[in-house]
Amino acid sequence: MDQSDASRQMLTVARKFGDPRSVRMDAFEPFAPDALAAALAQAAEELNASAVFAAGTERGNEVMARLAARTGLPFAANCTGAAPGDPVEVTRLRWGGSLLEEARLRSPRPLISVAPFTVPADSGPAPVELETKPPAESDLVVRVSDHVKPSSGGVSLAEAKVIVSGGRGVGSKEGFAIIEELAGLLGAAVGCSRAVTSAGWRPHTDQVGQTGTKVAPEVYIACGISGATQHMAGLKGAKRILAINSDPQAPMMQNADYTVVGDLKEIVPAISAEIRKLR
Numbered sequence: 001m002d003q004s005d006a007s008r009q010m011l012t013v014a015r016k017f018g019d020p021r022s023v024r025m026d027a028f029e030p031f032a033p034d035a036l037a038a039a040l041a042q043a044a045e046e047l048n049a050s051a052v053f054a055a056g057t058e059r060g061n062e063v064m065a066r067l068a069a070r071t072g073l074p075f076a077a078n079c080t081g082a083a084p085g086d087p088v089e090v091t092r093l094r095w096g097g098s099l100l101e102e103a104r105l106r107s108p109r110p111l112i113s114v115a116p117f118t119v120p121a122d123s124g125p126a127p128v129e130l131e132t133k134p135p136a137e138s139d140l141v142v143r144v145s146d147h148v149k150p151s152s153g154g155v156s157l158a159e160a161k162v163i164v165s166g167g168r169g170v171g172s173k174e175g176f177a178i179i180e181e182l183a184g185l186l187g188a189a190v191g192c193s194r195a196v197t198s199a200g201w202r203p204h205t206d207q208v209g210q211t212g213t214k215v216a217p218e219v220y221i222a223c224g225i226s227g228a229t230q231h232m233a234g235l236k237g238a239k240r241i242l243a244i245n246s247d248p249q250a251p252m253m254q255n256a257d258y259t260v261v262g263d264l265k266e267i268v269p270a271i272s273a274e275i276r277k278l279r
């Protein structure tokens with residue numbers, strides 16, 4: 001794993017199981033999950049690992065699922081904590097984070113991924129150097145062949161400190177011009193709800209929620225988003241929410257730290273105009 005925040009959080013949990021050894025996943029490019037699973041299986045054997053941890057990112061979970069299939073070992077995904085012992089006791093996020101499950105894992109080598117943004121980060125050991133076998137042709141069948149740039153002007157949704165997000169209330173694809181304008185002024189990423197991606201107004205890469213990206217910005221500005229549980233499931237890591245909605249009873253307004261009741265088509269451009277004045 002690389003030393004991203006998610007990986008350092010994973011090490012906090014792994015440390016309870018002893019002195020963790022770190023294997024860099026980004027040493028294999030382009031991303032090929034089966035080749036990584038094969039290398040991880042080999043590393044776990046050579047190091048006689050008592051458990052294998054990964055950051056619960058999409059890639060981390062994918063590699064661990066393939067490692068589980070390859071080795072026949074049980075895998076607990078998206079854990080927020082794990083206590084060593086026999087059995088290992090894990091707490092995991094279920095249903096997009098709306099349920100915490102306590103589970104017991106009986107395994108000679110439990111495979112555990114740690115849900116991002118759920119535990120404090122810890123600095124980890126330097127990665128171990130391992131001689132890995134060259135990947136088999138069959139392990140390279142699934143691999144990244146191309147990268148499509150997100151539409152959010154280069155700011156990644158998952159890493160963004162500020163997100164300006166639009167829902168059905170934005171009204172149309174063209175309506176997102178005011179959302180993009182505000183995001184540009186704030187150096188923010190643009191996000192959206194599933195109603196928006198379903199309507200084809202924005203690409204799926206912009207979707208926040210249970211079936212979209214999980215985000216953890218300092219500020220999430222929700223414009224015309226009702227706040228359905230599936231959308232809120234992606235927002236658990238957001239520090240502050242500002243909601244702009246014409247309906248004061250919308251669930252997003254109940255969950256927000258700051259609210260503005262009114263028509264986003266007036267309010268969003270007014271905020272942008274104020275920011276311009278201040279510069």
Ligand SMILES: Cc1cc2nc3c(=O)[nH]c(=O)nc-3n(C[C@H](O)[C@H](O)[C@H](O)COP(=O)(O)OP(=O)(O)OC[C@H]3O[C@@H](n4cnc5c(N)ncnc54)[C@H](O)[C@@H]3O)c2cc1C
Nearest residue numbers: 167168169193194195209210211212224226230231246264
């Ligand atoms: C299995 C499953 C997975 C799902 N995954 C996701 C997911 O990952 N992400 C996600 O977002 N959804 C997801 N959904 C869909 C989710 O249930 C909601 O349908 C969706 O989030 C609604 O999007 P919305 O808030 O934009 O639209 P709506 O619910 O239609 O809300 C629009 C809001 O805009 C406000 N509004 C309207 N006009 C204006 C205006 N001019 N100014 C200000 N406010 C205005 C309204 O008051 C309303 O609150 C999922 C659903 C299912 C069943």
